[in-house]
Amino acid sequence: MRPADKSAVRHLDLFAGMSEEAFEALFETAYLQRFPQGVQLIGEGDPADFLHVVLDGQVELFATWNGRDTAITVLRPVSTFILAAVLRDAVYLMSARTLEASRILMIPAEKIRSVMLEDAALAQAMIRELATCYRQTVMNLKNQKLRTSTERLANYLLRLHQQQQQESVTLPFDKRTLASLLGMTPENLSRAFGTLKPYGVEVNGRDIHLTRLDELEGFAKADPLIDVPTN
Amino acid sequence: MRPADKSAVRHLDLFAGMSEEAFEALFETAYLQRFPQGVQLIGEGDPADFLHVVLDGQVELFATWNGRDTAITVLRPVSTFILAAVLRDAVYLMSARTLEASRILMIPAEKIRSVMLEDAALAQAMIRELATCYRQTVMNLKNQKLRTSTERLANYLLRLHQQQQQESVTLPFDKRTLASLLGMTPENLSRAFGTLKPYGVEVNGRDIHLTRLDELEGFAKADPLIDVPTN
DNA sequence: GCATTTGCTTGATAAATATCAAAATTTTGT
DNA sequence: ACAAAATTTTGATATTTATCAAGCAAATGC
Numbered sequence: 001m002r003p004a005d006k007s008a009v010r011h012l013d014l015f016a017g018m019s020e021e022a023f024e025a026l027f028e029t030a031y032l033q034r035f036p037q038g039v040q041l042i043g044e045g046d047p048a049d050f051l052h053v054v055l056d057g058q059v060e061l062f063a064t065w066n067g068r069d070t071a072i073t074v075l076r077p078v079s080t081f082i083l084a085a086v087l088r089d090a091v092y093l094m095s096a097r098t099l100e101a102s103r104i105l106m107i108p109a110e111k112i113r114s115v116m117l118e119d120a121a122l123a124q125a126m127i128r129e130l131a132t133c134y135r136q137t138v139m140n141l142k143n144q145k146l147r148t149s150t151e152r153l154a155n156y157l158l159r160l161h162q163q164q165q166q167e168s169v170t171l172p173f174d175k176r177t178l179a180s181l182l183g184m185t186p187e188n189l190s191r192a193f194g195t196l197k198p199y200g201v202e203v204n205g206r207d208i209h210l211t212r213l214d215e216l217e218g219f220a221k222a223d224p225l226i227d228v229p230t231n
Numbered sequence: 232m233r234p235a236d237k238s239a240v241r242h243l244d245l246f247a248g249m250s251e252e253a254f255e256a257l258f259e260t261a262y263l264q265r266f267p268q269g270v271q272l273i274g275e276g277d278p279a280d281f282l283h284v285v286l287d288g289q290v291e292l293f294a295t296w297n298g299r300d301t302a303i304t305v306l307r308p309v310s311t312f313i314l315a316a317v318l319r320d321a322v323y324l325m326s327a328r329t330l331e332a333s334r335i336l337m338i339p340a341e342k343i344r345s346v347m348l349e350d351a352a353l354a355q356a357m358i359r360e361l362a363t364c365y366r367q368t369v370m371n372l373k374n375q376k377l378r379t380s381t382e383r384l385a386n387y388l389l390r391l392h393q394q395q396q397q398e399s400v401t402l403p404f405d406k407r408t409l410a411s412l413l414g415m416t417p418e419n420l421s422r423a424f425g426t427l428k429p430y431g432v433e434v435n436g437r438d439i440h441l442t443r444l445d446e447l448e449g450f451a452k453a454d455p456l457i458d459v460p461t462n
Numbered sequence: 463g464c465a466t467t468t469g470c471t472t473g474a475t476a477a478a479t480a481t482c483a484a485a486a487t488t489t490t491g492t
Numbered sequence: 493a494c495a496a497a498a499t500t501t502t503g504a505t506a507t508t509t510a511t512c513a514a515g516c517a518a519a520t521g522c
Contacts, residue, residue, distance in 0.1 A: 063373045063376075065373065066377070084362040088363065093370065116358070123354045127318055127347070127361065134315045134365040135319070137369055137372060142303075146294065148507095148509090149508080184509075185510060188510075190470065205470095225275050225294075381478090420500095422479095
């Protein structure tokens with residue numbers, strides 16, 4: 001493991017406020033693992049033995065039922081998953097797989113729970129982190145229940161644009177994954193892009209040109225109570 | 232306020248472990264309010280000034296976008312809402328309205344945040360509570376993304392049955408609200424009940440007879456990773 | 463370079479869900 | 493008890509979304 005990794009973890013909101021000793025106690029029990037693309041890291045229903053930290057690569061959280069599956073979110077460096085199951089000493093509600101080759105830090109769940117009882121700053125950070133995750137999931141749910149698939153796509157593109165600050169945005173993963181994340185089939189994603197063409201959305205593989213931003217914004221009706229500024 | 236109310240609040244998971252002094256400090260700043268049916272208690276986008284506790288009645292959390300609205304959850308005594316916004320000192324992501332005449336305890340958000348910094352047991356309870364809320368919302372999202380509306384209804388009825396332990400279950404609110412909660416229109420809910428008739432679902436106003444439970448279970452395919460045992 | 467796989471798109475069709483209008487039923491108020 | 497209001501149901505239709513099949517295109521392997 002590189003020193004930069006340790007520093008990156010230390011600077012996560014979750015761990016930044018901890019005492020040095022507590023952090024060391026946590027960190028020395030952790031271990032780093034490399035995974036190729038397409039590996040399932042954890043499965044729904046498994047006991048939560050580790051808190052995972054994405055140091056490099058991309059990880060998809062997804063869920064399955066009755067033969068169907070759907071992406072819930074995609075994580076990039078540096079972020080943790082899945083805290084809630086670890087804290088509740090419960091089973092995972094979601095599975096995780098790498099979307100690209102990734103380096104993942106794994107911290108034993110038991111250690112997280114015990115250190116959290118002693119380090120008040122960590123406990124407070126946990127509260128902030130959980131509250132944020134909860135709120136993001138509520139937004140995700142609102143997005144699903146209140147919008148059509150094309151509206152979800154339009155808002156997704158606008159968020160990408162806000163992050164990337166360029167007229168041409170690049171999708172961070174393949175369209176199949178995007179479709180699943182947005183709660184639609186790949187076929188429908190393709191058609192939704194077509195529907196957005198009159199609003200200045202020009203597709204070129206993973207590169208999307210957004211000419212006529214105002215028109216797209218008019219269609220999307222972005223809402224700070226649904227569309228997370230980050231991520 | 233009745234002594235029983237104070238006791239009920241004290242026994243909430245969230246407050247049960249606190250020191251007596253800390254609880255008193257919190258409780259003495261709180262005040263109780265009565266609301267008739269159909270009153271909006273808080274609105275999306277408002278700053279979170281109070282943690283609310285439902286002591287009596289029923290409260291619907293719902294969200295709005297672009298003229299549409301949807302129920303996210305319905306709360307019954309004794310439970311709190313909405314913790315995450317209070318802890319993050321953020322605006323509410325959901326609105327709340329009474330579904331029936333209700334008594335609500337309101338605890339100033341600032342007080343919650345300051346007491347939480349001093350009482351470690353409260354902080355730990357917050358962590359457990361937030362993790363639970365988060366997980367419930369993930370389940371809610373999975374329910375929406377992975378199931379059809381009729382499947383959601385079937386699983387909802389089975390959960391009601393598990394709670395009420397009777398062959399005939401009673402819907403806790405009107406069908407319009409249920410439809411919204413399940414993410415469908417009232418018209419479709421009506422038709423979904425029709426679709427479930429072959430599985431032994433007999434509707435009589437708010438009373439639903441579940442003859443042939445096994446058939447309904449076969450259709451519903453309940454999953455502990457989606458269908459919350461409580462609530 | 464060419465074949466093969468993989469990912470994406472397109473078309474035709476089906477299923478799920480929403481909308482609109484009206485009828486039927488229940489609840490509410492007096 | 494009865495009129496009025498609100499809720500629920502039903503029918504007809506439109507929209508949204510999914511499925512299935514085929515075609516196209518870009519990436520991959522040899």
